[in-house]
Amino acid sequence: MQHSVSSSQTHIKWIALMLTNTATRYGALARFFHWSIALLILTDLALGVIGDRTPRTADTVAWLQTLYSAHKTIGITVLLLAVLRIIWAVTQPRPVPLHPERRAETLAAEVVHWALYGAIIIMPLSGWVMHASESGFAPIWWPLGQGLPFVPKSEAVAHAAGAVHSLAAWVIYATVAAHIGGALKHQIIDKDATLARMSHGRAAGNPEAHHGRAAPIVAAGLWLVVLGVALVTGDQAHDTTVTPVASPAQIASSVTGANWTVDTGNIRFQVAQMGANVEGEFADWSAQIAYEDQTGNGSVTVVIDTTTLTLGSVTDNAKGAEFFNVAAYSTATFEADIARTDGAHLATGTLTLAGVTVPVTLPFELAIEGDVATMSGEVVLDRRDFAMGTGYADESTVGFGVTVVVTLTATRAD
Structure with missing residues (x-):
């Protein structure tokens, strides 16, 4: 032992x-x-x-x-x-x-x-x-x-x-x-x-x-x-400078009598990848807005610099020829007429993205206090309408629906 x-x-x-x-x-x-x-x-x-x-x-x-x-x-x-x-x-x-x-x-x-x-x-x-x-x-x-x-x-x-x-x-x-x-x-x-x-x-x-x-x-x-x-x-x-400020010298716009200047704002979007939601954003964009708060009518032109797109770890892929194709189309443009019906607002017009123009209606909420307006809107787009990701034939890798959320604060200019 x-x-x-x-x-x-x-x-x-x-x-x-x-x-x-x-x-x-x-x-x-x-x-x-x-x-x-x-x-x-x-x-x-x-x-x-x-x-x-x-x-x-x-x-x-x-x-x-x-x-x-x-x-x-x-x-x-x-x-x-x-x-x-x-x-x-x-x-x-x-x-x-x-x-x-x-x-x-x-x-x-x-x-x-x-x-x-x-x-x-x-x-x-x-x-x-x-x-x-x-x-x-x-x-x-x-x-x-x-x-x-x-x-x-x-x-x-x-x-x-x-x-x-x-x-x-x-x-x-x-x-x-x-x-x-x-x-x-x-x-x-x-x-x-x-x-x-x-x-x-x-x-x-x-x-x-x-x-x-x-x-x-x-x-x-x-x-x-x-x-x-x-x-x-x-x-x-990583240039964090964001310029969502109206500048007629920067954008070609058909809007006349623009009377609102954007102070701050964001254009963000969300898309499903491999079943998980991925959030993206455009850092640089300009807007020119004409809106009469008494009638609820107006017009807007937004020009987005698509080269400032970020989409997490797949940013480079999103900028490529299969999707935003920023090398060929460095800007996207949304032109719409604004109308107010029963307190609700609609911006109805067209979105030109990656060389394709598609009718788009953006419903949004608007609150005006004095000379300051706050706006938020959301619309779901289908990437297939813009011939994006044609090689991704189903939603197992990239979803069809892209939820776009727009928020901004603007000041009356005249």
Whole structure:
């Protein structure tokens, strides 16, 4: 009985020894984190490159949804493993450098090591923030929900997170290449035990050697520069200037005697993609309005800059030739007569969009207090009327109905 207890204790100690690090070797758990994260990162980078190079068409949308869902889910898996890896690393001794006398080489290797630690946190986390802050069609498969606490649905946040994610990708390309190149150099040229320590836990190195303190500081400085550049460029790419102000010099209008100037407003729309509602908006548009509040009659011309369209993660696809085709048709125009009947208002006219003109009637509510008018209206359009998404023959990928919501506040100009 005593022999059995002693044998069990010895077995447990042996397992603990194999799992943990020493000054000269990596334990099994550290090696598991290293190789599993490496495999997942390389897979995720490949999926991202494939996705970026795949044309956005009706034939590829289902494939892209699966690809990006896998990409996002793997990214979150990397993030969770990275957190566990870092927690484990701070509780374990880190094996000493094999060639501490080569100061420059050792410093470079350790900077890459710390930069990779930053990458496996910053890259997936920025991708998750980008996903949570925008509307998109590729859900995360983990049962964690699609949002994040304290992350609002915001194009500005999505652009900033996207810029960080994109620049972090270049950092990870460089650091992974340097890491692999260094490992091959140690294996082929130096013929030392660097790769063997991480592949099967071979012990090597002088236990009296130690790591320098400069590497984590240099790596942190590198990431501060990367984050700063990404946030600045992301802010510049996302121009939040909205100009929904009437300007006769900007728009060709048949309206005469325009007497209302738009102060603020929004043109938003919603469409179903893969069964989930995605919200979009036009940032830049102009309106010229003539309205007589005593009779309830008037006219309106609205010109929309379709190049300022945003539609979550599928913005580029929506701007493409299959939908808004902004390269050929950079503006959309709504021209209508306004009439009031029994207190209700209708703007009845035509909408010219993507080169197609369709009759449209927009019912709206109007409240006037003194010289300030507040208006809100909603209409459902059918994308097929504008020959949009003809390759998407059913609603399994993109819905037919598009709900357009218009709100504005205007001031009497004369």
